[in-house]
Amino acid sequence: MALPPPRSILITGASSGIGEALARRYAAPGVALALTGRDAARLAAVADAARSRGATVLAETVDAADRDAVAAFVARADAAAPLDLVIANAGIGLGRPEPAGLDAHVRATFAVNVDGVFNTIHPAIALMAGRRHGQIGIVASIAGYRGLATAPAYAASKAAVKAYGEGLRPWLSGHGIAVSVINPGFVVTRMTARNAFPMPFLMPVDKAAGIIARGLAGNKGRIAFPWPMAVVGWLLAAAPQGLMDFVAARLPAKR
Ligand SMILES: NC(=O)c1ccc[n+]([C@@H]2O[C@H](COP(=O)([O-])OP(=O)(O)OC[C@H]3O[C@@H](n4cnc5c(N)ncnc54)[C@H](OP(=O)(O)O)[C@@H]3O)[C@@H](O)[C@H]2O)c1
Numbered sequence: 001m002a003l004p005p006p007r008s009i010l011i012t013g014a015s016s017g018i019g020e021a022l023a024r025r026y027a028a029p030g031v032a033l034a035l036t037g038r039d040a041a042r043l044a045a046v047a048d049a050a051r052s053r054g055a056t057v058l059a060e061t062v063d064a065a066d067r068d069a070v071a072a073f074v075a076r077a078d079a080a081a082p083l084d085l086v087i088a089n090a091g092i093g094l095g096r097p098e099p100a101g102l103d104a105h106v107r108a109t110f111a112v113n114v115d116g117v118f119n120t121i122h123p124a125i126a127l128m129a130g131r132r133h134g135q136i137g138i139v140a141s142i143a144g145y146r147g148l149a150t151a152p153a154y155a156a157s158k159a160a161v162k163a164y165g166e167g168l169r170p171w172l173s174g175h176g177i178a179v180s181v182i183n184p185g186f187v188v189t190r191m192t193a194r195n196a197f198p199m200p201f202l203m204p205v206d207k208a209a210g211i212i213a214r215g216l217a218g219n220k221g222r223i224a225f226p227w228p229m230a231v232v233g234w235l236l237a238a239a240p241q242g243l244m245d246f247v248a249a250r251l252p253a254k255r
Contacts, residue, residue: 003135003178003219006084010034010077012064012120013090015043017189018139021209022087029054034077036062036070036090056081064090064116074123083127085216087137087182088120088161093154093191106153113157117164125168125177132176137216138165139182142224145233149248158183169221178219182212185229197251201226 009026013019015037023035027050035050037043040061047059058080062073077083091113097105121136128134143151144158165181172179186192186199187208203226215223224230236244 001219002217005217006031006135008032008034008077008081008083009085009087010074010083010120010124011087011089012036012062012070012116013139014046014059015039017191017205018184018187018208018212019087019089020046021205022089022212023050024053025206025209025213027051027053027055027057032056032077032081033058034073034080034083035059036064036073038063064119065111067115067119070116070119071123074120074127078124078127082131083124083134085135085137086121086124087139087212087216088117089137089139090116090120091139091157091191093151095151095154095194096149102153106156109153109157110160113154114160117161125172128177129172129175134176135178135180135216135219136165136168136172137180137182137212137223138162139184140165142183142185142229142233144183146236146239146244149244150251166221180216180220181222182215183222183224183230183233184208184212185224185226185233200232201229 011019011023014023014035023033023046033050033055035047038061043059047057050057058077060073062069094105094109117138138161140162141158143155144162148155162181165179169179186202188205192199211225212223
């Protein structure tokens, strides 16, 4: 069932890429935006652009991995304008380290991509449950459909939040909260600019933001795109491990 247009929206990782494109897309008169990122100058530029489109903007550099700081930001945003929609988008894709660096690498990845999602959505869910109204968008990835040798920590972090969101959705709908899991394929952003390998069905970021915004408006449980990449993800999920081992041994590593 379609949801009314959100008037108060929080987006993490809005200083770049998909989060920035979503912020620009949602910016309009009567809309309150709460935006975070790490790069203060880029975040300020996005905030200014959103204000010039008539939105009210609260923008702060908040580390998604800092539980208390994110909780405080969610509370401030909700106090300013009760949140209709929270998009946990901030994420990092670090590729693959040398084996000796695995522990630091996987923990750094999960601190942002998994804990960062928890840090963002849990305080929001508590507030939304109290008024039985709200929507959560979790940005996972088609990379989370299968363990990937090219980026094992990244794929695992996205699998975690994808499964978590899928589990939350039917349960939280009983509390008046809609949950959508967003699974992009390759999108043109700073994250993919570092990829030195061919990226099938690479999509412009504004097109991706449009698909996400329409999917959220339609309260779709899974927003996966582009569709041929989603089919590839499905096939990867079903492929036998022996085939994956064969293919993985021939893939270039993500830098
Ligand atoms: N691009 C793709 O092909 C693709 C595909 C599937 C899923 N995704 C997911 O989409 C999301 C957005 O990525 P993107 O492609 O738009 O990449 P991006 O352009 O690099 O943007 C990532 C955003 O996350 C922010 N961020 C990273 N670490 C953070 C932290 N610790 N605290 C707060 N903010 C942090 C960045 O802030 P700063 O820029 O200020 O550092 C930036 O705003 C990520 O979750 C990513 O995994 C992307």
